[in-house]
Amino acid sequence: MTTSAPTDTLAERFATARQVADAVLFEGYVLYPYRASAAKNRLRWQFGVLVPPRWGADRGEPSHQRTACLMEPRAGARLRAELRFLRAQRRTVQRLRPDGTFETVPELELPDRVLVPWDEGVEERCPVDVPVAGLAGDGVTVPFTRPAGEETEPVHDADGRQVGRLVRRRAEISGTLRLTARELAGPYAVRQLTATVTNTSDWQPGPDAGDRDAALPRSLVAAHLLLGLTAGRFLSQTDPPEWARGAVADCRNEHVWPVLAGPPGSADVVLSAPIILADHPAIAPESPGALYDALEIDEILTLRTAALTDQEKREARGTDPRAAEVIALADGMPPEVLERLHGAVRELRAATGLDPAPEPARPDTPWWDPGADRSVDPLSDxxxxxxxxxxxxxxxxxxxxxxxxxxxxxxxxxxxxxxxxxxxxxxxxxxxxxxxxxxxxxxxxxxxxxxxxxxxxxxxxxxxx
Missing domain, CATH: 2.30.30 (SH3 type barrels.)
Incomplete structure (x- = not known):
């Protein structure tokens, strides 16, 4: 088993873990048929939402998440941690009036898209790099703040004339990431690592701003952690060695579950996410790209997306850049890539311990070709x-x-x-x-x-x- 990872290897494994996190957390960000007007896209942001504490106290939604896992660091090991989350930025659409002023409108028609109001998800990262030895006692607490802001983006027609603008507004978000590690008693050099993410936004909802829609711009959405050791290894929370089962049982995880990330056999990276995964999760090699639909089935979604009407595609393109990417993906997918999505079986042989299945034989002609069988004719029989x-x-x-x-x-x-x-x-x-x-x-x-x-x-x- 690999027990250490150079910096470049950790970076590569973090990148792979981010893809998995995107697949299970950011997908569901916008659902088929990828239009803001679709009923299923009216209620969003379901996983890993850490709300402002004053808003969530009486509503049953958490303002923190806690990760606890075991690690065996080597001398001089450093812990690389990265908090990732989406920040909901509110987008409004405005039309340019003849007098040069702007008015807010429910939609703005363009030749290739229909722009509508929408809450966009902006990826935020909070990286931390600390020596494991420095995590004893009170550990390390890293505060972070993302300030409020407003941006405008001009919108032009096919002739290059400005016809409107998009206004994006962001509320202030603040939080903390606290990392501690304590050595466990026993013959093994094992430490329990605890990572706590907390939304500390001091937002008091007013009488007209008490719903979830008002709290989301001040929330950490799809929050999750990547943890990596430069020297040493993590122990699986799902399938720990027998000697560590008691210590694993004492690890208290709240609103997240940590799993070993990276290829099978590696143990230097952990992904802690609000969705329960198996160790060493991976994106299927057949997947052509992100479709951002929770519980997606790539083949069906691709076919159905390609079959949307031109007007539906225009609305999807105007809903969100990620939705526009899905439309482009479905419209431009080569037949050989689409055929690859039809399915693959991998787990059966892995579960039985057999060697990987050989590539199936592909004869030049099928084993039975009804067109070449003169004894049958569907149209004349x-x-x-x-x-x-x-x-x-x-x-x-x-x-x-x-x-x-x-x-x-x-x-x-x-x-x-x-x-x-x-x-x-x-x-x-x-x-x-x-x-x-x-x-x-x-x-x-x-x-x-x-x-x-x-x-x-x-x-x-x-x-x-």
Whole structure:
């Protein structure tokens, strides 16, 4: 097991850990269909929100998070810590009047986007580098402040004329990061590291500013910690060595859970996040980029995003720069990258201790090609149903049975349909591909080859061929 890390290695592993943190914390920042007008984007910032203490005291939301884990530092080791969080900055949209003044508007139409008010997330970092020996006793407390501010960004039309501006306002945020370490009794040189992040913003909500929306600009959003040792190792909180289980049980974590980050076998970096992860979390290599949708499924989200209307894409681009990146990603994704998203299995072999699975064989031709099998022809084959020949072009009544159908099939009971093809599977079964009469999407189904399928005993012929 690796027990030390040079500075450049720690930097690389911090960068990798940030990607994981972004995937589980910053995703959910804006949800499909990536428009501010979507109902699901009206309530935001769910994970790792540390609110001002005076606001959260009576509302059940924390103003602090506490990380406790075990480490075995070597002589002269230093602790690198980095607090990361999002800061909600409030954006308003203003239109330029003929007299040169600006008025706040609910939206501003541009050829490529529709700008709307939105709370943007600005990434903030608070890095700390201290010797482990200096963490004894009261340890080290690092205060930080992010001042209030206001910025304006001019907005121009396609001809370069200014038509409005964006006004971004930030409230003041202050907090502390406290790091302490105490040596545990016993034969092992183990220390318990405690890292506490606290929102100390002195904001008193007024009678008209008591809701969560008012508190968010003064909150640390998606707050999490990266911890790294220049010499030594951390012990897993999830799967510690047997001799350390009692000490691990005494570690009290509040609103976060620390896991070993970096590649399997390394133990010099910890990611402490408000979402429970397994040790050594990693981004799937198939993922093409951040989609910022909580619980995302890359393939489905990419396909659905690419299928948004032009107007919906304009609204998404105007909602947030991250949303605009998602639209560009979906629109410009090469087919070979999209195909790679269809899925991969890795954990089964890892769980059984087997060697990594070999690359699957990819023959020049498929093991069975219906187009090359002269014994079947979906468009000309006929089968006999109730003594009548049925094939492509036949009209049938649908009689789905209860044995193998779902509710969607049962809704079609009694409807009439047109048979589009007769299909044979490798087990000798026969399936009828049909389009339902009166379906406005029948032509699209034929063009895409996406039919409904019934077995011969689930249809009744309507006419002789």
């Amino acid at each position: 006929r089968i006999t149903v109730d003594g009548r020949p049925v094939g492509a072009g036949s009209r049938v009544a649908l009689r789905p049975g209860r044995r193998r159908t779902d509710a969607q099939d049962l809704f079609l009971h009694g409807r009439t349909a047109r048979v589009e093809a007769v299909l044979h599977d490798v087990d000798g079964g026969v399936h009828l591909a049909v389009t339902v009469d009166g379906d406005p999407g029948a032509d699209i189904r034929r063009e895409q080859g996406r039919f409904l399928y019934f077995q011969p005993d689930e249809v009744a012929p309507l006419e002789d061929e």
